[in-house]
Amino acid sequence: MNAKRFVAFLLIVVLTLGAVAITSPHLVKQIRLGLDLKGGFEILYVATPIDENGTVTKASLKETARSLQKRIDKQGIAEPDITTEGEDRIRVRIAGVTDEEKVRETLKKPANLLFKGPDGTVELDGRDFVPGGATVQYDNNQPIVAIKLQSAEKFGEVTKKLLGSSLGIYLDDEMISNPRIDTVINQDTAVITGRFTFEEANNLANTINLGALPLNLTEKYTQSVGASLGQLSLDQTVKAGIIASVIILAFMLIFYRLPGVVASITIVTYVWLLLLAFYLMKATLTLPGIAAFVLGVGMAVDANIIMYERIKEEIRSGKSLLSSLRAGSKHSFRTIMDANITNIIASGVLYTFGNGGIRGFALTAIMSTIISIITNIFFSRLLIHLLIRSNLFTKPAYYGVKEAEIREL
Numbered sequence: 001m002n003a004k005r006f007v008a009f010l011l012i013v014v015l016t017l018g019a020v021a022i023t024s025p026h027l028v029k030q031i032r033l034g035l036d037l038k039g040g041f042e043i044l045y046v047a048t049p050i051d052e053n054g055t056v057t058k059a060s061l062k063e064t065a066r067s068l069q070k071r072i073d074k075q076g077i078a079e080p081d082i083t084t085e086g087e088d089r090i091r092v093r094i095a096g097v098t099d100e101e102k103v104r105e106t107l108k109k110p111a112n113l114l115f116k117g118p119d120g121t122v123e124l125d126g127r128d129f130v131p132g133g134a135t136v137q138y139d140n141n142q143p144i145v146a147i148k149l150q151s152a153e154k155f156g157e158v159t160k161k162l163l164g165s166s167l168g169i170y171l172d173d174e175m176i177s178n179p180r181i182d183t184v185i186n187q188d189t190a191v192i193t194g195r196f197t198f199e200e201a202n203n204l205a206n207t208i209n210l211g212a213l214p215l216n217l218t219e220k221y222t223q224s225v226g227a228s229l230g231q232l233s234l235d236q237t238v239k240a241g242i243i244a245s246v247i248i249l250a251f252m253l254i255f256y257r258l259p260g261v262v263a264s265i266t267i268v269t270y271v272w273l274l275l276l277a278f279y280l281m282k283a284t285l286t287l288p289g290i291a292a293f294v295l296g297v298g299m300a301v302d303a304n305i306i307m308y309e310r311i312k313e314e315i316r317s318g319k320s321l322l323s324s325l326r327a328g329s330k331h332s333f334r335t336i337m338d339a340n341i342t343n344i345i346a347s348g349v350l351y352t353f354g355n356g357g358i359r360g361f362a363l364t365a366i367m368s369t370i371i372s373i374i375t376n377i378f379f380s381r382l383l384i385h386l387l388i389r390s391n392l393f394t395k396p397a398y399y400g401v402k403e404a405e406i407r408e409l
Contacts, residue, residue, distance in 0.1 A: 002390050002391055003390070006386070006387070006390035006392055008386055009387055012382075016269055017265070017268070019272075020269065023276075024275070027272075027276060027278075031275065031285050032282065033095060033285055034081075034287070035095040036233060036286050037095075037231075038095040039095065040224075041100050041104075041222065041224040042092065042094075042223045043107070044092075044219070045092065045218065046088055046218045046220045047060075047089065047216065048088070054131070059132060059209065063206050063207070064217070065082050065090050068082055070171075070172075071107060071172065072103070072107070080092065081093040081094075081284060089220070092107065095284075100224060107217070112125075112170075112171070112173070113126035113170070113171055113207070113208065114126075114173075115158075115169055115170070116168045117162050117165065118165050118166060118168075123158045123161075123162070124155075126208075127150070128155070129148065129150065129209075130148040130150060133147060134147045134205040134206075135205055139193065142196070143197065143200075144191050144192065144193045145191065145201050146190075147189070147208055150188070152186055155186075156187075160184045162181050163183070164180075164181065165181065166179065167180075169204070169208070171207050176204065177204055179193070233287060237290055241290075244294070244297075248267070249264045249267070252264055252267075252304065256304075256400045257397070257399060259399055259400070263301070263304040263376075263380065265383065266375045266379050266383070267297065267300055267301065267375075267376070269379065270371055270376060273371045273374070273375060274296065277371065278367075283363070284360070286360050288358070288360050288364075289360045289363075289364040292360075292363075292365040295368070296364070296365065296371075296372055297368075299340065299343065299369065303339075303340075303372060303373075304380060306335055306336055307328060308400075309332075310331050310332040311324050311328030311399065312324075312399060312401050314327045315396050317407055318406055321388045325384060333377070337377075343365065344370070347363075347369070
């Protein structure tokens with residue numbers, strides 16, 4: 001008997017399951033739920049320029065999405081999902097919303113950029129600036145914002161009027177900067193100086209560019225899910241997952257005995273690591289994601305079954321337990337890896353060309369496959385190797401093989 005290996009096995013299992021038990025409640029509570037599980041709504045906007053001669057650019061689309069993000073944040077709504085799609089579309093997903101109409105009314109308004117004097121009078125608006133003309137430059141290694149204006153004459157009049165005072169910059173009635181006018185500027189370029197970091201200067205330039213080319217947003221597609229319906233979907237999914245997990249673990253224990261115990265430990269570890277990955281990536285869990293999650297559990301079980309069946313075949317051939325482990329692991333490795341790599345490639349294609357729920361499914365499938373390789377191939381082999389090398393469990397029956405099934409070499 002090699003007690004050290006058995007003690008190592010027990011220590012690894014206790015530490016692993018201990019970490020799972022301690023952290024799982026927190027992980028489950030912190031995972032973001034999509035609107036199909038939590039309730040909420042999804043809108044697909046088509047963006048068009050307000051001015052007839054305007055165009056929709058990648059930059060203006062991105063800045064409009066950023067403006068929507070800020071508006072939603074003001075409503076106290078946590079963690080909205082806003083993405084740009086194609087040349088002129090923005091998709092907004094918001095979970096856990098109680099007053100949907102209020103939020104939708106706020107979102108559809110174009111970004112409103114205004115330059116106001118100290119008395120609140122509007123001196124300039126976004127149309128007075130050249131689209132995309134605001135950039136970040138450096139003066140003595142200090143970031144500044146350079147802007148281009150449509151009319152040097154108009155800007156000269158404004159700077160003359162407000163000389164020695166400030167010209168507040170507002171986006172959606174929120175002041176984002178309040179530069180002081182120190183000289184009359186009779187040209188179509190100007191700079192805004194201050195103690196900016198690069199990020200602050202870049203955000204200011206992006207805001208001015210957004211206001212210089214505001215976009216109209218038209219709802220192309222909408223979907224609403226009530227909170228009660230989302231909760232029902234979540235409850236039913238959790239219930240189905242628990243029942244399926246119990247059946248799977250019971251199957252592994254009955255048919256594979258000691259390897260089944262190892263498989264149960266690695267599958268629990270796999271589920272925990274996948275939850276941890278969701279938490280660290282701040283990913284949103286949706287019904288398609290759960291479908292990929294369940295598919296990943298099936299792949300994890302399949303990896304264990306393939307390996308343990310190969311080990312059982314080697315034991316039946318009359319080889320020792322250690323030789324059976326080595327031969328079974330070697331012969332099953334390529335089959336398991338081929339299946340997992342194929343799954344990753346297929347999921348990668350779905351993620352590249354899909355959108356919305358399809359990309360969520362694909363991303364979860366990729367993560368689950370990678371974690372399954374770590375837990376249900378390498379971690380599983382480590383544990384079963386420690387058990388066999390401990391020489392405590394030497395009977396073939398412990399591995400689901402009857403004595404009568406063993407052939408002599």
